[in-house]
Amino acid sequence: MSTTQMDPAPAQSDDADIRALLRNSLDTVLARHYSFEQRRDARENEARESQAAWAAYAELGLLALTLPAGHGGLPVSLADLAMVVEAMGGAMVLEPYAPAMVAARLLSAAGSEDQQAAWLPAICRGEVRVILAHEEANGGYAKPIAASATPDPHGWRLSGRKSAVAGGDTADLFIVSANTANGVALFLVPAADLAIRPARSFDWTGTADLMLDDVIIPTSARLTGGEAALAAALDEAAALACADAVGAIRAANALTRAHTSTRRQFGRSLDAFQVLQHRLVDMTIAQELAAPITAAAIAACAAATPAERARAVSAAKVKVGEAARYVGEQCVQLHGGMGLVQEYPAAHLFARLSLFELSHGGRDYHLERYAELVL
Amino acid sequence: MYTAREQAFAEEVRAFVRSECSEDVRRKVFEAVAVTAQERLAWHKALHARGWAAPHWPAEHGGTGWSPVETYIFSETLAEEGAPDLGSFGLKMLGPTLMQYGTPEQKAYYLPRILSGEDIWCQGFSEPGAGSDLASLKTRAVLDGDHWVVNGQKMWTTMAHESNMMFALVRTDPDAPKPQMGISMLLIDLKTPGVDIRPIILLNGERTTNEVFFDNVRVPAENLVGEPHKGWTYSRVVLGNERLSIARIGLNRRQLARLKRIAAQQGLTTSPLFRARIAEASIELDALEAMATAMLDRARAGVAPGIEANMLKIKGSELQQRLTRLLVEAAGRSAAPFGPGAADPDRPWLARLFKSHFDTRVVSIYGGSNEIQRNIIAKSLGFGASR
Numbered sequence: 001m002s003t004t005q006m007d008p009a010p011a012q013s014d015d016a017d018i019r020a021l022l023r024n025s026l027d028t029v030l031a032r033h034y035s036f037e038q039r040r041d042a043r044e045n046e047a048r049e050s051q052a053a054w055a056a057y058a059e060l061g062l063l064a065l066t067l068p069a070g071h072g073g074l075p076v077s078l079a080d081l082a083m084v085v086e087a088m089g090g091a092m093v094l095e096p097y098a099p100a101m102v103a104a105r106l107l108s109a110a111g112s113e114d115q116q117a118a119w120l121p122a123i124c125r126g127e128v129r130v131i132l133a134h135e136e137a138n139g140g141y142a143k144p145i146a147a148s149a150t151p152d153p154h155g156w157r158l159s160g161r162k163s164a165v166a167g168g169d170t171a172d173l174f175i176v177s178a179n180t181a182n183g184v185a186l187f188l189v190p191a192a193d194l195a196i197r198p199a200r201s202f203d204w205t206g207t208a209d210l211m212l213d214d215v216i217i218p219t220s221a222r223l224t225g226g227e228a229a230l231a232a233a234l235d236e237a238a239a240l241a242c243a244d245a246v247g248a249i250r251a252a253n254a255l256t257r258a259h260t261s262t263r264r265q266f267g268r269s270l271d272a273f274q275v276l277q278h279r280l281v282d283m284t285i286a287q288e289l290a291a292p293i294t295a296a297a298i299a300a301c302a303a304a305t306p307a308e309r310a311r312a313v314s315a316a317k318v319k320v321g322e323a324a325r326y327v328g329e330q331c332v333q334l335h336g337g338m339g340l341v342q343e344y345p346a347a348h349l350f351a352r353l354s355l356f357e358l359s360h361g362g363r364d365y366h367l368e369r370y371a372e373l374v375l
Numbered sequence: 376m377y378t379a380r381e382q383a384f385a386e387e388v389r390a391f392v393r394s395e396c397s398e399d400v401r402r403k404v405f406e407a408v409a410v411t412a413q414e415r416l417a418w419h420k421a422l423h424a425r426g427w428a429a430p431h432w433p434a435e436h437g438g439t440g441w442s443p444v445e446t447y448i449f450s451e452t453l454a455e456e457g458a459p460d461l462g463s464f465g466l467k468m469l470g471p472t473l474m475q476y477g478t479p480e481q482k483a484y485y486l487p488r489i490l491s492g493e494d495i496w497c498q499g500f501s502e503p504g505a506g507s508d509l510a511s512l513k514t515r516a517v518l519d520g521d522h523w524v525v526n527g528q529k530m531w532t533t534m535a536h537e538s539n540m541m542f543a544l545v546r547t548d549p550d551a552p553k554p555q556m557g558i559s560m561l562l563i564d565l566k567t568p569g570v571d572i573r574p575i576i577l578l579n580g581e582r583t584t585n586e587v588f589f590d591n592v593r594v595p596a597e598n599l600v601g602e603p604h605k606g607w608t609y610s611r612v613v614l615g616n617e618r619l620s621i622a623r624i625g626l627n628r629r630q631l632a633r634l635k636r637i638a639a640q641q642g643l644t645t646s647p648l649f650r651a652r653i654a655e656a657s658i659e660l661d662a663l664e665a666m667a668t669a670m671l672d673r674a675r676a677g678v679a680p681g682i683e684a685n686m687l688k689i690k691g692s693e694l695q696q697r698l699t700r701l702l703v704e705a706a707g708r709s710a711a712p713f714g715p716g717a718a719d720p721d722r723p724w725l726a727r728l729f730k731s732h733f734d735t736r737v738v739s740i741y742g743g744s745n746e747i748q749r750n751i752i753a754k755s756l757g758f759g760a761s762r
Contacts, residue, residue, distance in 0.1 A: 164710075166711075199711075199714070207711050265508035329696075332736050333739060333740065337506070337737070340733070341575055351578060354729070355708075358708050359707075364648040364704075
């Protein structure tokens with residue numbers, strides 16, 4: 001079993017200016033590419049995402065964030081990356097930015113020098129999209145992994161199935177988790193070598209099932225790192241998903257406030273009714289609880305021990321999950337029928353927040369893991 | 376909760392559904408697949424042939440003459456067995472309203488056509504600016520000779536695209552001292568020139584609801600229900616119908632069964648946390664059913680349901696939402712793929728779970744939102760009356 005740890009990025013940028021600059025350019029890119037109408041059009045084009053936006057992310061260096069400078073990366077902090085992910089959650093981007101960054105970071109933490117040199121520069125330039133394929137249909141979230149890798153005269157033979165892999169429909173390269181006789185291992189597999197069933201999720205982001213039917217891959221496809229690196233990547237993925245959800249929660253609250261201040265019934269604006277004021281206050285409290293606990297989880301991913309990291313991430317996933325559910329549902333409820341239509345953002349935010357709750361381990365998984373750590 | 380005689384009746388109804396409603400259609404209902412208009416009409420005709428299309432109607436109009444309790448047992452058994460909903464607009468809302476307030480000609484013409492399924496009705500109440508505050512509606516009708524000329528817009532008009540008739544609230548007296556007093560109810564043939572039905576597409580890609588525009592639509596004067604300017608009173612009667620089945624016990628039972636089935640398939644029936652949450656939902660349903668039973672007992676004694684019906688609407692809708700949320704939780708991220716071609720051939724039901732979760736968000740919004748229901752209860756209990 002490998003004991004490789006992910007190389008933690010510094011928790012804070014040395015230069016606050018970098019972060020402000022990043023934030024500015026990011027806002028510009030999202031404003032240019034992610035109006036509600038552009039998002040709808042992007043979903044309807046052939047790639048079912050915005051290729052222009054992806055190119056803009058690459059040009060801005062967003063696809064290189066936190067990756068090693070020696071391979072074309074921009075070594076900023078994980079908190080900087082989380083800030084970007086949060087903004088993308090608010091804009092409900094369709095491209096799998098966070099999943100691709102998690103996988104690229106896993107490659108930089110668990111890949112050999114040769115593997116990194118072979119792939120990371122193209123990943124940073126946006127030419128190759130790498131995605132971690134881990135979750136399985138009935139296997140729960142973290143373990144056990146049912147997919148198996150057995151030695152073969154030509155290298156390894158992979159079999160099993162990966163389910164609803166976020167971004168799997170557009171990936172060029174996968175990092176696939178599988179069980180070997182000696183524990184969990186990770187393998188780099190080009191998408192072209194796999195049977196993939198692509199689909200859209202109900203929030204319009206892309207997903208895919210991977211059928212690993214005795215896929216033969218060379219020995220050199222195996223990453224150096226294994227179970228520990230995977231565990232760190234899964235926690236990062238969950239923490240970054242929390243950041244995405246915080247962005248969507250902020251957007252849902254802003255949308256709901258705008259609606260309730262302009263919609264009039266019974267001769268006054270909706271936000272003049274005390275019962276709705278209290279609802280809006282609770283939505284705001286949920287947001288204010290979700291943001292700092294997400295920041296704490298991100299910080300723990302960057303610096304803490306595996307147990308502290310797991311505890312912080314599970315705590316965040318549970319609390320942000322509660323906030324996502326409450327805000328998503330109330331955003332729809334306070335919009336009335338308008339909250340359900342395709343031509344208005346409320347239902348889309350509800351869908352994104354619902355999918356967040358189901359992903360990266362549900363509430364029960366994280367409650368149980370947290371209980372194991374504190375009891 | 377049922378007497379032996381009522382139980383025997385429930386079994387008779389159950390047997391009828393199983394023999395007369397196609398297996399295919401019932402499976403669709405169980406698995407939350409949309410039933411087509413044709414399939415719904417076929418079931419309507421089967422019920423009509425048996426004399427059961429409108430059990431809650433008095434026998435003189437083609438109903439069964441059943442007691443409220445029998446009617447309740449009938450509708451909940453249908454829901455449990457996966458019979459498709461016939462739609463409430465004609466049978467449950469307009470029909471009883473016409474019986475009470477319609478002219479003899481309206482009763483003679485429309486009631487048999489509702490019963491047989493020849494006319495399919497939709498309800499034109501809500502407007503872009505009039506949702507919870509329905510009395511602020513703006514669609515105008517002006518008398519011109521022997522026609523009302525209608526101009527304006529209705530919104531959230533469920534099933535308008537599958538209907539040929541609409542009962543609509545329109546403003547006939549803009550100068551009335553109170554907005555409620557200037558409203559009339561009109562019966563509008565949707566094929567009349569000037570009617571434009573446009574789809575509203577929901578996030579799930581489905582068209583179940585519409586906007587309906589009226590541009591100088593001429594409606595025969597005899598299509599005004601009852602008296603002019605009394606439409607508000609009639610609409611309260613319309614919305615007050617179907618009170619006994621408001622908790623949707625049968626539907627919730629069906630969803631609970633679906634949840635248990637999917638939890639078992641996902642290996643979750645051994646998870647203590649998930650078991651507890653199924654148990655909580657099941658207990659909530661037991662509690663609702665006990666409350667509905669108490670209401671039935673009062674109905675047997677001739678007492679019409681009061682605010683307990685509003686309470687059951689709130690709690691029944693919340694339980695529907697809880698059950699469908701648990702359904703997607705049971706599947707986890709596997710429930711993500713959605714839309715044409717997304718279904719996993721081994722587990723096709725996965726791709727429908729989010730649809731159920733999404734669709735039930737509307738049950739706390741329509742038919743008087745849960746906020747409005749709570750206002751009604753608060754007022755009825757006299758809260759704030761001493762100020």
